[in-house]
Amino acid sequence: VQLTPKDFSDLLEFSKSLAKSAGEVIRSGSKAILQDGAVDEKKNSVDLVTEWDVKVENLVKGEISKTYPDFKFIGEESYSSGDRPTLSDDPTFCVDPIDGTTNFVHGFPFACISIGFIYKRQPTIGVIYNPFLDQLYYALKGHGAFLEVPGYSNPLRLPISKARPLESLSQALLGVEWGSDRRASVIQKKANSFVRLAGDSKEVLGGKMVHSLRSMGSAALNYSTVAQGGLDSYWEIGCWPWDVCAGIVIALEAGCYVTGSKQYFLAHRDEEPLDLVDWDELLWGRKYIVIRAIADTATEKGRDTQRRLVEDFYNTVE
Ligand code: IPD
Ligand code: CA
Numbered sequence: 001v002q003l004t005p006k007d008f009s010d011l012l013e014f015s016k017s018l019a020k021s022a023g024e025v026i027r028s029g030s031k032a033i034l035q036d037g038a039v040d041e042k043k044n045s046v047d048l049v050t051e052w053d054v055k056v057e058n059l060v061k062g063e064i065s066k067t068y069p070d071f072k073f074i075g076e077e078s079y080s081s082g083d084r085p086t087l088s089d090d091p092t093f094c095v096d097p098i099d100g101t102t103n104f105v106h107g108f109p110f111a112c113i114s115i116g117f118i119y120k121r122q123p124t125i126g127v128i129y130n131p132f133l134d135q136l137y138y139a140l141k142g143h144g145a146f147l148e149v150p151g152y153s154n155p156l157r158l159p160i161s162k163a164r165p166l167e168s169l170s171q172a173l174l175g176v177e178w179g180s181d182r183r184a185s186v187i188q189k190k191a192n193s194f195v196r197l198a199g200d201s202k203e204v205l206g207g208k209m210v211h212s213l214r215s216m217g218s219a220a221l222n223y224s225t226v227a228q229g230g231l232d233s234y235w236e237i238g239c240w241p242w243d244v245c246a247g248i249v250i251a252l253e254a255g256c257y258v259t260g261s262k263q264y265f266l267a268h269r270d271e272e273p274l275d276l277v278d279w280d281e282l283l284w285g286r287k288y289i290v291i292r293a294i295a296d297t298a299t300e301k302g303r304d305t306q307r308r309l310v311e312d313f314y315n316t317v318e
């Protein structure tokens, strides 16, 4: 399928308005769930799902199939119920109906709908909407990333804060997540990584400490917050494509560096731009680092800094 620039701007507008209507449903669901919430568990007692996750996904899936009947759909709840398309060359929507279900269940106002669109295997459109804060993040590949937020009549171009040049992880405010894999061995490893980052251990970061760690409870909102400039970086193991697809587009368009483990080694070895590396691996590889723009990535020094930050990560975590 060959899509034109007009098709892409229509797809972006469609996704934005779909995200807004899905957001309305999430917001009304929140009231209901906080009053008498029926919450189910998926793989364990911290992997939560509600009727609203399914309702929102059905709404989004239905609207997409009305407007774009030939396009494929990957969504968390469809996937959970056995509908598991693989990534192909077909235009594909990749949707997380509620990212941050744990927050949603607790009334912690960081949850969102995340709508990604993949064209020729590349994440191409990303829309992330947090209905509690009425914040709409969006990007179309090649056209920048934006935030619509109450109080501003025009969309804000991301990043909205000036890039403090991030020379070392020790200057960073980092997004990290506990995830839902709570096997003792796994969670201990994560906790160790967090301690190494936050503490003054002499073995890592030359004895320096990151400014602090934050857990927002939504992969998509971690991505958009790095893109915005509110976090310097986000690291997680264990995401799914619907957690990150939209976020990848928004972060890249805001000038961030996005990498999975294999990506990094590929890029490191061959100096390939991210565009040439393996998106299947990035989407399904489930291991991510997003780092906000380094002030001068165009220069050799800037690229060295970026490479060192990623190396520091891999030396510090896991
Ligand atoms: C989860 C959230 C969480 C992240 C997990 C995701 P869900 O998604 O994004 O922050 O740590 O990896 O699975 O289940 O709320 O859609
Ligand atoms: Ca989930």
Ligand code: CA
Pocket: 096, 098, 099, 100, 219, 242, 243
């Ligand atoms: Ca998710």
Ligand code: CA
Pocket: 053, 076, 096, 097, 098, 099, 100, 101
């Ligand atoms: Ca979800």
